[in-house]
Amino acid sequence: MQMPKLHPSYFELNLELIHPCNQAHVDFLPDRPYALVLIRAPSDVQLMADLKLNGKEIEGADRVIFDRQKQIYCCYFAPSNIGKYKITVYGKRGHSQNGVHRSALELIMNVKNIPVSHISYPYTWPCFHDLDLKVIAPKYSANAVWNDDTSYAEVLMEAPDDVQLSCDIQYNDVIIENGSLAQFNNEKKLWQLLFAPERIGQYELIVYGKRTSGNESSSMPVVMFNLDVTELRHPMKFPTTYTPFERTKCQIYTPLDGILKKGSVVPIHCVIPNALDVRLDVDFKRIANEGYADSILQRQITVGSKEIIIYAKYEQESDYTRLAKYTVE
Structure with a gap:
């Protein structure tokens, strides 16, 4: 039986691979479209991961969540095609934006059949989990939904009462002015994040968050979705909103x-x-x-x-x- 490949960082960060146990191979969970890797880590250690096929990283195929109560990282992987994949988990000590994640361990996922209900994951930053955020829509997808007869796409998120969200839409790494609107749905108690593209093409939708109860002065990126606009019949611009609009949940x-x-x-x-x-x-x-x-x-x-x-x-x-x-x- 092949064992996981462990790098020096694995021992330096005091990591413990819980699942899979004593093997390098990872499989889909029963009746689920994803695999799960569990790693116990100290609270001051930050992990991230990726999934590669033939040396190429698969976007939207991984998600890492830290369970603070159990001190366990839950690493989800959802490949979209058959093949022999390499899972790499990276780690670093400290939760600041500084420092480099180094390879800690490598696993293998040999996919021979793809579940019918394929899923993908949006890109998340550590703040997503620190702020206890949850994506309501789109569910289990890295891509926001676009309808050709509408003027904007929607993302719905759940957040604690003391968390404030904002957002922007980018095309070729340039923010579109008045192309996004972050507002709070007081009936459903959800953040409604709206994005209005200017033209046909590929966009990045970025959501930012911060706590209003602490000393944080600026928002940090928390999650990013992709948006593929295939037809745009009625382009629009949102009103300009100011920080108090989001802070007071208008x-x-x-x-x-x-x-x-x-x-x-x-x-x-x-x-x-x-x-x-x-x-x-x-x-x-x-x-x-x-x-x-x-x-x-x-x-x-x-x-x-x-x-x-x-x-x-x-x-x-x-x-x-x-x-x-x-x-x-």
């Missing part, structure tokens, strides 16, 4: 399009939790306060020629806070 029902038509009458329907008052400025002029009650803003306005800005007044603040801005064309 949500826009309508209009989601951030560019409004001059002179049109537009219904505005938003959730703005726990504000003392909400106001709208049209072309830098404040209009009469109305339509806000029980954390819901619902009213109609006539679009001017420049912009519309939504402000909220909170108990702990002396002035109105800017939440969102629409432009006019």
Whole structure:
């Protein structure tokens, strides 16, 4: 029986391979479209892994989760084709972004049959698990769903109450301005992350997170999805939102399009939790306060020629806070 290939880092990091036990071969779990490797590690050790076929890394085929209670890393692998794969687990000490993950052990996965229900995993950073996040949709897929008759893709995520999420959409490593919107669905208690591509092509959808209860000043990337846009009939831009919009868990029902038509009458329907008052400025002029009650803003306005800005007044603040801005064309 072939044994796992152990590198010096395996012993230096005090790792313990729990499953598979005393063998190098890994198989699919019974009635599951993935294999599982279990490794016990100290709490100050960070692991990552990859799955390679003929020396080429398979994107979306691996996921690593740390079970803090059991001090065990759960490493999932989901190959999409038959073949002899190499699993490599890398490790380093410390949870900062600095330092290099070094090869710790190698295993073999000889795939002769592929389960019908093939899955893939989005790329995750360590913060994904540190913040206790969960992807609700897309389920078990590295790719966001794109429908040709829509203008944007959606990712739904679950997060603790003290975690704030944001997002962006990138094309050829360039962020698309007003191409994403992060908002909180207060009814379902989920983060709704929306992404609007500009053209046909391949995109990266990146979600960021941070705790609001600690001293963290900036968000860190937590998860990345791929988006393949094959047809785009109605490109759009989202409204500009500001940090308080995400921090106070606001949500826009309508209009989601951030560019409004001059002179049109537009219904505005938003959730703005726990504000003392909400106001709208049209072309830098404040209009009469109305339509806000029980954390819901619902009213109609006539679009001017420049912009519309939504402000909220909170108990702990002396002035109105800017939440969102629409432009006019």
